[in-house]
Amino acid sequence: MSNPMRPPRAALPAAALTGALLLAGCSGAADSEPPGSTSAKVNPSAATAPTWAPVTGTPQVIPAVRNFRKAAGSGWRPTREARVVVPAGEKSSVADEAQLLAHDLGGLRVVYGNRTVRPGDIEVKLAGRNGAKPSSTANNVPVRGTADEAYTLTARGTRLTLTAPTDAGIFYGTRTVKQAVHAAGGLPEGTIEDRPDRPQRGMSLDNARKPYTQGWIEARLREIADLKLNQFQLHFSDDQGFRIQSDTHPEVVSADHLTKAQVRQIVRLARSLHISVVPELDSPGHLGAVLDHYPDLQLHNASGRVIRGAIDISNPKAGPLIDSLLTEMSQLFTNPKGAPAYWHLGGDEYQALMSSSPSTSYPQLARAAQQKYGPDGTIEDLATGWLNDRQKTVEAQGKNRIEAWNDGFFASAAVSAAKNRMVDYWTGKEQGKRPPEAFLREGRNVLNFNDEYLYYVLGQPNQFVYPTGRRIYENWTPRVIRGTQPVAVPASMTGPDRIPGARFAIWSDRSQAQTQQQVAAGIRLPLAALAQKTWDPRTPALSWAAFKALANRV
Numbered sequence: 001m002s003n004p005m006r007p008p009r010a011a012l013p014a015a016a017l018t019g020a021l022l023l024a025g026c027s028g029a030a031d032s033e034p035p036g037s038t039s040a041k042v043n044p045s046a047a048t049a050p051t052w053a054p055v056t057g058t059p060q061v062i063p064a065v066r067n068f069r070k071a072a073g074s075g076w077r078p079t080r081e082a083r084v085v086v087p088a089g090e091k092s093s094v095a096d097e098a099q100l101l102a103h104d105l106g107g108l109r110v111v112y113g114n115r116t117v118r119p120g121d122i123e124v125k126l127a128g129r130n131g132a133k134p135s136s137t138a139n140n141v142p143v144r145g146t147a148d149e150a151y152t153l154t155a156r157g158t159r160l161t162l163t164a165p166t167d168a169g170i171f172y173g174t175r176t177v178k179q180a181v182h183a184a185g186g187l188p189e190g191t192i193e194d195r196p197d198r199p200q201r202g203m204s205l206d207n208a209r210k211p212y213t214q215g216w217i218e219a220r221l222r223e224i225a226d227l228k229l230n231q232f233q234l235h236f237s238d239d240q241g242f243r244i245q246s247d248t249h250p251e252v253v254s255a256d257h258l259t260k261a262q263v264r265q266i267v268r269l270a271r272s273l274h275i276s277v278v279p280e281l282d283s284p285g286h287l288g289a290v291l292d293h294y295p296d297l298q299l300h301n302a303s304g305r306v307i308r309g310a311i312d313i314s315n316p317k318a319g320p321l322i323d324s325l326l327t328e329m330s331q332l333f334t335n336p337k338g339a340p341a342y343w344h345l346g347g348d349e350y351q352a353l354m355s356s357s358p359s360t361s362y363p364q365l366a367r368a369a370q371q372k373y374g375p376d377g378t379i380e381d382l383a384t385g386w387l388n389d390r391q392k393t394v395e396a397q398g399k400n401r402i403e404a405w406n407d408g409f410f411a412s413a414a415v416s417a418a419k420n421r422m423v424d425y426w427t428g429k430e431q432g433k434r435p436p437e438a439f440l441r442e443g444r445n446v447l448n449f450n451d452e453y454l455y456y457v458l459g460q461p462n463q464f465v466y467p468t469g470r471r472i473y474e475n476w477t478p479r480v481i482r483g484t485q486p487v488a489v490p491a492s493m494t495g496p497d498r499i500p501g502a503r504f505a506i507w508s509d510r511s512q513a514q515t516q517q518q519v520a521a522g523i524r525l526p527l528a529a530l531a532q533k534t535w536d537p538r539t540p541a542l543s544w545a546a547f548k549a550l551a552n553r554v
Contacts, residue, residue, distance in 0.1 A: 049119040049158050052077045052186075060183035061176050062528050062554055063228060063535035064542070065194045073189030076155040078181055082120040083109045093139040093167045096272065098124045101174040105181060119158040122177070124170060127163040140271055140336055143168050143199075146496065149230075150195035153177070155187045168274045169195075172228050179226065179554040198478055200447060200501030201534040202231025202275075203527060208238035208289070210458065210508030211256040216516045218269055223524075225273035226554075227531035232270055233278040233344060233503055237325075239288025239309040240511070248328045249321075252290045263332055271336070278403070279333045282346025283322050284311045284386050294321060299352060301361045310351045313386045314368035323393045330397035343399040344424070347387050347408020352379055373414040380410035384417055391418050403447065407433050419443075426451050426505070428482045429463055436481040440493045448481050448502035454530070456523055459510025467504075469525030469551075470544045477533055478502055504530045525551060 055075030059065050084102045086095055090112040101122070102108040108122075117123045143149055143166060151164035151173035162173040176194065180187045203224050205212065221232060236243045241254035244263055258266075270277050288309035291298050297318050299310035311318045326343075335341040352362045358379045359366035369377035372385065391402050403422040410417075411434065426449035427433040439446050448454070453476040457464040478501060479486040479494045487494060504527055506519060514522065528551045532540055540547065 050079050055186040055188045059180050061179040063532040065192045066536055067193040070190040075186055075188040076160040077186035078105045079120045083111050085115050085117050085121050085123045086112045087125050089113055094124050094170045097170045097174050104178045122160040124162045128165045146196045146199050153192040155189050171274050175226050183553040196535045197537045198496050198501035198534040200231055201229045202503040204233035204503045204505040206235045206508040207243050208236055209240040210511035211243055214262045217266055221270050229531055231276050235280045237281050238286045242289040248324050251293045260332055278342040278344050280344035284313050285309055285350040287311050307351045313382055314364050326393045330394050340401045341399045342401040343394040345387050345390050345404040348405035350383055377414055381412050381414040384410055384415045388418055422447055424449050425481050428452050436487050437489050440489050445498055448478050449505055450481055454504045457507045457509050459513035461509050467526050469529040472526055472529035473544055501534050
């Protein structure tokens with residue numbers, strides 16, 4: 001027992017809480033004793049209760065917590081002698097989350113097994129709602145929905161308890177603790193019950209037109225993880241570059257690229273932060289970096305002009321080339337067993353279908369469509385069949401969450417896009433494209449990439465303007481898919497099951513317009529606003545000025 005004459009423990013100074021996020025477990029900061037029982041003991045007399053200035057108000061975090069029940073008390077603040085207690089043991093699925101939290105809070109001690117939870121400690125354990133059995137005790141368990149991302153935090157009697165049905169929920173609870181300590185020094189007395197509204201929340205990066213370093217990408221992964229965003233899309237191939245090492249086709253790889261070892265490290269870090277990586281190898285357009293080495297596969301129009309970046313989908317050698325790259329890259333972007341395995345097929349802006357008269361401008365494509373689909377076959381049919389075939393290739397490699405851009409879907413009687421393919425809707429400034437209502441009414445799910453709010457296009461070409469966090473925060477919701485108004489369908493078609501969320505996209509059209517550091521600064525507040533609006537469907541309680549000030553503190 002502590003000496004009763006010992007002075008109260010002081011809360012950690014803010015400067016001690018600003019360490020970088022952990023890439024691997026801080027085993028050196030943890031007890032090495034073997035795990036004990038799955039529940040820790042609470043002995044109020046085991047240590048002198050620390051004293052501090054009460055933490056007041058509501059939890060100060062982004063995104064804001066969904067529910068907070070305030071109670072009487074001084075709340076919880078980290079102290080130098082506080083510990084993170086893991087009843088399930090050092091080999092449990094939540095040990096890495098506990099170690100990360102301990103590191104984030106200035107290097108707290110982690111203890112395992114049947115330990116007494118002392119005043120000032122944080123207890124971390126898996127448990128379902130109302131103490132029910134957790135959804136899974138496996139590490140980095142694939143979440144089945146937003147209920148698996150839920151967590152409960154209770155600050156009571158100078159102790160903090162974090163419970164969740166999965167380690168993903170535990171992770172999000174640790175992000176709340178980290179942010180609350182940075183913003184307000186701790187958590188107020190009471191109970192937080194929190195979970196996201198939309199299951200898919202993320203960021204997309206065009207690494208093809210402008211190469212970004214591994215360090216920059218990993219810093220953004222940590223940033224979005226702290227905001228409880230859970231997806232990272234990597235557009236690694238385009239006309240300007242192919243940015244990942246290839247052993248099957250080394251000739252297509254740009255000089256400035258990520259090695260396979262670097263990609264594996266990125267994927268490993270993302271997984272530890274409960275972020276799913278969504279690779280994108282775009283076709284049949286945006287293939288210039290590949291086709292520079294295969295001129296015989298470049299698309300030509302009727303006058304013989306080469307169409308930069310477009311592959312000739314009537315050429316029987318075209319599919320095998322792209323399939324070999326898809327197969328190799330699919331094997332690089334691995335997924336835990338049972339986890340959603342994402343792949344983005346691209347499909348946008350195929351130049352043959354942006355012509356006023358595709359069949360006249362590209363007669364070879366028209367002939368191929370008729371040969372394959374009959375006299376009424378169209379180039380749209382041929383393009384749809386192309387993406388269907390590419391989908392089969394990645395599905396054969398275990399990918400089970402397939403996406404494509406909305407302008408890669410066509411209304412056609414001869415052939416339909418695979419029914420399980422997600423529509424990633426971005427097109428607001430291109431006229432004549434099918435509206436999002438059409439996809440929702442035909443039963444497809446639509447992910448929101450609204451280019452009015454969520455497109456950060458370097459150099460601001462083609463009427464694009466850098467989006468602001470304020471516009472997203474004040475005017476956008478997941479239901480605003482195109483333009484500035486909510487999609488005009490019944491409410492039953494706009495819930496998380498049909499519009500599962502959104503991604504904020506960074507496109508590098510004019511690659512030299514901003515440095516990597518300027519991009520990071522420019523996307524910081526928009527990402528925070530996106531996190532808020534995809535986590536909580538209610539109108540935010542804070543004004544934009546207050547939200548911005550909070551974002552600068554957390």
